[in-house]
Amino acid sequence: MAGDDSSGRPGLALVERQDVENRDVEAGLDALDASPDLPAGPGLGKRFVRSVLPPIVFLALLVGVWELAYLAELKPSYVLPSPADVAQKFWETVQDGSAAEAIWTSLSRGAVGFAMSLVIGSLLGLAMWWSRWLRAAIGPIVSGLQSLPSVAWVPAAIIWFSLSNAAIYTVVLLGAVPSIANGLLSGLKQVPPLFDRVGRVLGLSALGRIRYVLLPAALPGYLGGLRQGWAFAWRSLMAAELITYSPNLGQGLGQLLNIGRELSQMSLVITSITLILAVGVAIELLVFAPLERRVLTRRGLTAR
Amino acid sequence: MSTRTATVEAPVQQRDVLNVAAALPTAVRVEGVSQVFERGRPPVLEGLDLTVAAGEFVCLVGASGCGKSTLLNLIAGLTKPTSGQISVSAERPALMFQEPALLPWLTASGNVELALRARGVGRADRRAEAARLLRVVNLEEHSGKRVHELSGGMRQRVALARALAQDSKVLLMDEPFAALDAITRDVLHEELTRVWAEQGLSVVFVTHNVREAARLGQRVVLLGSRPGRVVREWQVDVPHPRTIESPGVGALATEITRELHREISRHGR
Structure with missing residues (x-):
């Protein structure tokens, strides 16, 4: 039996000879199996027509209808100002720096509140995953809090902390923490049990399995939770700012909106709403969408 | 014989x-x-x-x-x-499953390196050792690819390299x-x-x-x-x-x- 050694195992010379041939077949298979280069994505012009143009056309239509309604004098102009009036007010707000100030105030509050929610929500989610008892005990409450409009906490927060930043952060936290905790929890629950077995077979410690297997595996669900958590934090912040108006608090977008209401200045109200919306969309487009796309693309969970 | x-x-x-x-x-x-x-x-x-x-x-x-x-x-x-x-x-x-069970957020090399890390191999040596093991399964050219970019057979070979990385007899x-x-x-x-x-x-x-x-x-x-x-x-x-x-x-x-x-x-x- 040429090539076999005494144990019935093929000799090294034999396997190496066999390997030369096998390598060629293998390389060919790899080349055939590799996903063919996809045609390049749609060009810049086509992408513009597909995703940038439609919202612009829609907005233009909206403004057109608005202008018509204004010209038809459906409502008195203090209720329904013309698009030009609002544009002018918008420009004023931007020019005198009050828009930048309000955006900065709200955004920094939002960032600090979100960062706190991130820490607390993540720890809470992890604890709920760790302890079945805790999950049973507070799971329904956490889920319930997710559907409770956080504006409902504003009166309580004001009574506890008076008109202060602490009151605002309390409302933001109550809005964002449940989403983040639940996002992490559902991400962890969706991790295939096989991954944990892999970690155990490789000999990772319990902490090593959490650090290198479980948490990265839970990342997509967690990111979904963070995204929703930010949306809730931003909404809660606006609700809180709208109600807690005080000279010794910085003037955020919500407060700007409230000034518009108190002065019955519809153009300022619409300007503020536009700014709030713009910040929300910008954070979504600049932070969360790219982050999520990157994570999902790396895992092959989404088309490029 | x-x-x-x-x-x-x-x-x-x-x-x-x-x-x-x-x-x-x-x-x-x-x-x-x-x-x-x-x-x-x-x-x-x-x-x-x-x-x-x-x-x-x-x-x-x-x-x-x-x-x-x-x-x-x-x-x-x-x-x-x-x-x-x-x-x-x-x-x-070392244990290999019917599924390759590779971690999809890591590259082929990263999956092998995780087994080396679990064994306590130092950071500096992990990369070189993973490259050597991927060479054993004829995948040295694909070490930087992510799991979803590999075919079923290639994935199972990465899983084999990962099992070999456990250095178990x-x-x-x-x-x-x-x-x-x-x-x-x-x-x-x-x-x-x-x-x-x-x-x-x-x-x-x-x-x-x-x-x-x-x-x-x-x-x-x-x-x-x-x-x-x-x-x-x-x-x-x-x-x-x-x-x-x-x-x-x-x-x-x-x-x-x-x-x-x-x-x-x-x-x-």
Whole structure:
């Protein structure tokens, strides 16, 4: 039996000879199996027509209808100002720096509140995953809090902390923490049990399995939770700012909106709403969408 | 077979499985192992004995319900037997699943490096060692690819490299090629044979594919179902190089299949 050694195992010379041939077949298979280069994505012009143009056309239509309604004098102009009036007010707000100030105030509050929610929500989610008892005990409450409009906490927060930043952060936290905790929890629950077995077979410690297997595996669900958590934090912040108006608090977008209401200045109200919306969309487009796309693309969970 | 048997006292040519096992150091020893998952339910394994010599390639075949995967989990130390003894020469046997079970957020190299990290290999050495292991499975050019960019066969080869990264002399394989197409499977059979011969591994290979068992193993063990126990075993003396089409492989597979069918029909009566 040429090539076999005494144990019935093929000799090294034999396997190496066999390997030369096998390598060629293998390389060919790899080349055939590799996903063919996809045609390049749609060009810049086509992408513009597909995703940038439609919202612009829609907005233009909206403004057109608005202008018509204004010209038809459906409502008195203090209720329904013309698009030009609002544009002018918008420009004023931007020019005198009050828009930048309000955006900065709200955004920094939002960032600090979100960062706190991130820490607390993540720890809470992890604890709920760790302890079945805790999950049973507070799971329904956490889920319930997710559907409770956080504006409902504003009166309580004001009574506890008076008109202060602490009151605002309390409302933001109550809005964002449940989403983040639940996002992490559902991400962890969706991790295939096989991954944990892999970690155990490789000999990772319990902490090593959490650090290198479980948490990265839970990342997509967690990111979904963070995204929703930010949306809730931003909404809660606006609700809180709208109600807690005080000279010794910085003037955020919500407060700007409230000034518009108190002065019955519809153009300022619409300007503020536009700014709030713009910040929300910008954070979504600049932070969360790219982050999520990157994570999902790396895992092959989404088309490029 | 050649006669380079001076170091081994028992004559290996003798077709006596027990003597071979007694002469060589043992890699895996399973003695009287039973496994009951639920009280009152029939045991999954009952009084199972199995010895794998160091450097031996043993294939376990059997129909559904023979507890093949249960047995591998026991040998891997992932679960404890209800009764009986299991000893393994390696501290932690490497285990390959039917699915490649690669972590999708890591590259091919990253998956191998994780096994090295678990073993305590320093950061500086991990990359080089992973590259070396990927070369063993002919994937050095694909080390930077992510899991979803690899074909099924390539993924299973990365899983093999990851198992080798555990630096265990005992490799357990749970139907690792069952989900692959026939051509890829043939290539991986050859590759596994080479890796086994080069690295001096002891392999316990579970499969429901009798031909595959005869193609790969030095010994094929047929497990009966409900409860799982050893029914019969065959020494494979088909010379290398073997392929799935080798006449010796085919003849033995026919014989094993006949026995397997007899074992299965027993349950229908």
